[in-house]
Amino acid sequence: MVSTLATHIPRTLIADDQPDVLAALRLLLKGEGYQTEGANSPGAILDAIKKRDFDVLLMDLNYARDTTSGKEGLDLISRIQAEDNSLPIVVMTAWGTVDLAVEAMRRGVRDFVQKPWENSRLLHVLRTQIEHGRTRRRLQQRASQRRALNRELRFELQEAREIQQRLMPGRAIRFAGFQVSCAWRAARTIGGDYLAAFPLGNHRAALCVADVAGKGLPAALMMSNMQAALKSAASADLMPNDLCAQLNQLMCGNIPINKFISCFYGLLDTRCRVLRFTNAGHNPPLLVQSTGHVARLETGGRVLGAFTGSIYEQREIQLGSGSSQRLR
Structure with a gap:
């Protein structure tokens, strides 16, 4: 069986306010065959998601130098999901705690990785979430197609009923x-x-x-x-x-x-x-x-x-x- 990752190059959005972290992550993923795009602020993340589809978002939870609570990133998660609720989100932070991880998962994050990361674990998490995300999108697309078909069928049945009544x-x-x-x-x-x-x-x-x-x-x-x-x-x-x-x-x-x-x-x-x-x-x-x-x-x-x-x-x-x- 051929993996879907092998038949479609994953597109990954990496978000972090530190240029060296962005560069390291993009280099790692490029070597694994990923297409990558970088974003260094919440606004840049939202702009990128509005312009194109991604298979996974790998993002930091902190973007202001004087904060380590992850609140800015947590608030951003809801805005991201409003744009694309099928996009898998994997978060990274150097100040990760159990409570922060739980809250992030509660808001829809699919997995949580602490800095400094282990390359093998990070790649495994991304592969897993990409597969899951693609499956969810296929199911959502099929459900959307079924709803559209049902709407069309209901319309046609109603039209047929009106024709029959006129007869x-x-x-x-x-x-x-x-x-x-x-x-x-x-x-x-x-x-x-x-x-x-x-x-x-x-x-x-x-x-x-x-x-x-x-x-x-x-x-x-x-x-x-x-x-x-x-x-x-x-x-x-x-x-x-x-x-x-x-x-x-x-x-x-x-x-x-x-x-x-x-x-x-x-x-x-x-x-x-x-x-x-x-x-x-x-x-x-x-x-x-x-x-x-x-x-x-x-x-x-x-x-x-x-x-x-x-x-x-x-x-x-x-x-x-x-x-x-x-x-x-």
């Missing part, structure tokens, strides 16, 4: 002597449901309720194809059984294996008050007559898109005044 009829539709009321709620954000009620001319109107086997975007896409085919084929003179046969042949060539569409299609003659219908495997709608008699509208055939050459039966019913039909 549904309004809550109340009137034909001559008839009123159609509709209600719909998807099991998920979007689905494969379809409701339709539209005039065809010559005192006739189409009534349809259909459902794709399955949920989500794939089902919505299949139903979108089906409703487009239905709207193109439906006419005042095309009987429901013939329309379902046409739709079945079309969907058999455009639907995945193990998927199908159940569909009830009715042709309503508003002048004669006659409903001709074919039920292609859908839950039978209920026709409630004014007398209280309830009829299940089952006549038809197999679901659409599953069997080529399917033949469909058709039935017609005389609708009395006050009758209601429930399609679901």
Whole structure:
């Protein structure tokens, strides 16, 4: 297995206010194949981080000659992390104490080295933190990509839902002597449901309720194809059984294996008050007559898109005044 250090030269930012320390550290790391950049003040550190990415920051905790508490460096850690929270920080100080090390680690420092340093230990610490830092950045990048993808998917799903809602009829539709009321709620954000009620001319109107086997975007896409085919084929003179046969042949060539569409299609003659219908495997709608008699509208055939050459039966019913039909 090839180490990531071998395939990508580490870029290291070294920060210390003593020129001889900077020179010694840069010479050591250069000999180990590192790219280095030096900074001699907190401002220079922040400027460097803003301009380019580094694999690790090796920094002193003291920059004022008259201080040895490390407070200036500790305060700087928070500002560095605000610029790049994935940058591994290794601190060095000649006045290191356990309390200072603990506080530095609490603020996000990854490791702590005292001056004078041991070359082997320092190099080991840097290699370790570079590997860990690269891993964290890869994970953060993947998480960011997933969040962006999820945002895009949510937007697309919402857009698809709005499109599907526009395909549904309004809550109340009137034909001559008839009123159609509709209600719909998807099991998920979007689905494969379809409701339709539209005039065809010559005192006739189409009534349809259909459902794709399955949920989500794939089902919505299949139903979108089906409703487009239905709207193109439906006419005042095309009987429901013939329309379902046409739709079945079309969907058999455009639907995945193990998927199908159940569909009830009715042709309503508003002048004669006659409903001709074919039920292609859908839950039978209920026709409630004014007398209280309830009829299940089952006549038809197999679901659409599953069997080529399917033949469909058709039935017609005389609708009395006050009758209601429930399609679901």
